[in-house]
Amino acid sequence: MKKVISLATYEESQIVIDDIVNSLLFSFDFQSLDNKSFLIIGGSGFLGSNLVKAILSINHLHNVNIEVSCIYKSKKNLKNSLGKWINHPNLTLINRDISKEILLKNKNYNYVINLASISNPSAYSGNEELIINSNVIGSKNILNKINIPKLENYIYISSAEIYGITDENDITEESYGVIDSSSERSIYALSKKLTETFTVAFAKSRKLSFNIIRPFHIYGPGMNIDDGKIHSEIVKAVVRGENLTLFSKGDAKRSFCYISDAIRGLIMVTLKGSKGEIYNLGNPNTFMSIKTLIERVFKYQGVKTKLIFEHNSPYTLSPIKKNKPDVGKLNKLGWEPLVNIQNGFDRTISHTLKAAKD
Numbered sequence: 001m002k003k004v005i006s007l008a009t010y011e012e013s014q015i016v017i018d019d020i021v022n023s024l025l026f027s028f029d030f031q032s033l034d035n036k037s038f039l040i041i042g043g044s045g046f047l048g049s050n051l052v053k054a055i056l057s058i059n060h061l062h063n064v065n066i067e068v069s070c071i072y073k074s075k076k077n078l079k080n081s082l083g084k085w086i087n088h089p090n091l092t093l094i095n096r097d098i099s100k101e102i103l104l105k106n107k108n109y110n111y112v113i114n115l116a117s118i119s120n121p122s123a124y125s126g127n128e129e130l131i132i133n134s135n136v137i138g139s140k141n142i143l144n145k146i147n148i149p150k151l152e153n154y155i156y157i158s159s160a161e162i163y164g165i166t167d168e169n170d171i172t173e174e175s176y177g178v179i180d181s182s183s184e185r186s187i188y189a190l191s192k193k194l195t196e197t198f199t200v201a202f203a204k205s206r207k208l209s210f211n212i213i214r215p216f217h218i219y220g221p222g223m224n225i226d227d228g229k230i231h232s233e234i235v236k237a238v239v240r241g242e243n244l245t246l247f248s249k250g251d252a253k254r255s256f257c258y259i260s261d262a263i264r265g266l267i268m269v270t271l272k273g274s275k276g277e278i279y280n281l282g283n284p285n286t287f288m289s290i291k292t293l294i295e296r297v298f299k300y301q302g303v304k305t306k307l308i309f310e311h312n313s314p315y316t317l318s319p320i321k322k323n324k325p326d327v328g329k330l331n332k333l334g335w336e337p338l339v340n341i342q343n344g345f346d347r348t349i350s351h352t353l354k355a356a357k358d
Contacts, residue, residue, distance in 0.1 A: 006060050010084045011053065015221055015351045021061070023054045023263035026334055028271055030062035036152075039109040041098060041142060042116030043070030046223045047157065047215070047262065049081035051113065054263050056088050069106065071096050071116070081222060098141050099133035107147040111270055113155040114142055118188070128187045135191040136198065143202050153209050155270050156199045160216040160282065161189040165319055170326040173214070173278040185318065196278075203276065211273045213266060216282025216325045220259025220344065221351035230290055231256055234297050235345070239352050243306045250291030250307075253322040257283040258339035258347075265335045272333050282325040283337040297345045 007017050024030075038055050042048040048070075055068050069092040072078045078086065078093070086093060096102050098116055116138055118131045139156065146154075164177030171177075179186050179193070196212055203210045219231035226236065237244040265281045273279060288296075294307055327335070339347075 007057055010056075010088055012083070013221065013351055013354070015347050016053070019050075019221065019260040019263075019347070020054050020057045022260040022338065023050075023267065024058065024061060026264060026268055028268075030058055031064060033058060033062075033066055033271075034064040035066075036110040037067040037069070037106070037108070039069045039071070039104075039112045039146070041071045041112070041114045041138075042157075044072035044074055044078040044081050045115060045117075046081070046220075046259075047218060047266070048115040049085075050220075050222065050259055050263050051115070051266060052082060052091070053085055054267060056085065056090055059090055066090060067092070069094055069109070071098065073097055073116075098138035099130070100141075102141050102145060104145045107145060108150040109146060110150065110152045111155070112142070112146055112151060112153075113157070113266075113270060114139060115157040117157070117159075117192070128184065131187050132191045135188075135195045139195045139198060140202075143199070143206075143208070148206050148208055151209065153211065153270055153273070153275070154199075154203075155266070156195065156210065156212045157266075158196050158212050158214045158278075159189065159192045160214050160280070160323055160325065161318075161320070162193040162196065162214065163320075163323070164189060165321070169322070170284065170324055171280065172326045173280055173329060180319065183319070209275045211269050211275070212278040213269055213281050214278065214325075215257070215262060216280065216323060217254050217256045218259060218262045218281075219256055219348060220262075221348050222259075223348070225352065230254070230293070234294055235348055235352055237305050238297065238301050238303055238349050239356060241303070241305065243308050244294060245308045245310050246290070246294070247310050247312070248290070249309070250294065251289050252318070252320065253287060253289050253324065254293075255282045255284050255287045255324050256293070256341065256344070257281065257286070257337060258344035261337040261339055265330055268333050268335050269330070277329065279330050280325040280327050281330065282327060283339075284324050284327060285337060286341050287324045288341075293341070296341060300342050300345065301349060 166177035
């Protein structure tokens, strides 16, 4: 109990502390990580910052010494996402733009996890070059700098959007969809797909141990509620007491995965994944239409917030009508989602409301 409480030195939110602990609930010899080092790229983002917290917490929960280096681009985002964690003695902060030529003082990392990307739909338009550079050029720069023989595993965080439009009900890692290259929205999906191809080719030529992870709609405490994603818009509407405007019929179906489930899956693949494999990361148990999700959350929260339908969207809408992952490969590692929609959004909204008051 004392070890769990010690996390409060760096984390004020009990919800986040519980999520950190839950993200590490899986069978593994954590003592084997003693004196290992992790490089997390994009550590100021939603997924990245939660991963930084979880990896650092292994030190407290399992009495080991893990060093974490975090590459970030925005100091403001870093402070907002990591808070007191930036003072952790086992954390080294590296301010770099990986899309440019980078210098790493330490190249001998045991694990490198690359999450750096612009993934906000509202930011796609006007940032095409930045998206390509951060995904493709950034990955190339990182891979060319790290010491391959010392590396135990390299993880590239891709996206479920690389599947494009597909008729499949349960999307496996071997699925191939259709992506319209003439759509400005496709810049994100296609640059992710190209980076996957580059990673595989690089791995074969340099004998790199790697995995690729494709997340499906991750949400939870600490996410940016102004990023244009539907789960963010739902939380924002409830927290701010505003009506939610939907620029579609809401019939597109998605699967939503809570952050602690996602981080647990990500770490499990990093430490236990079959080398060279690609893994879907999502919660197929939450597969439902956007409209159904909104109505359920509003009902759970008991709010008077209304759902308004509009036709003129400020940005290009996703053409994907359904997006349900097959996570059989992840299940074989011992992973399963533990947080349902009601509990996940309850936790997210409670945390967001408290953070707004503080």
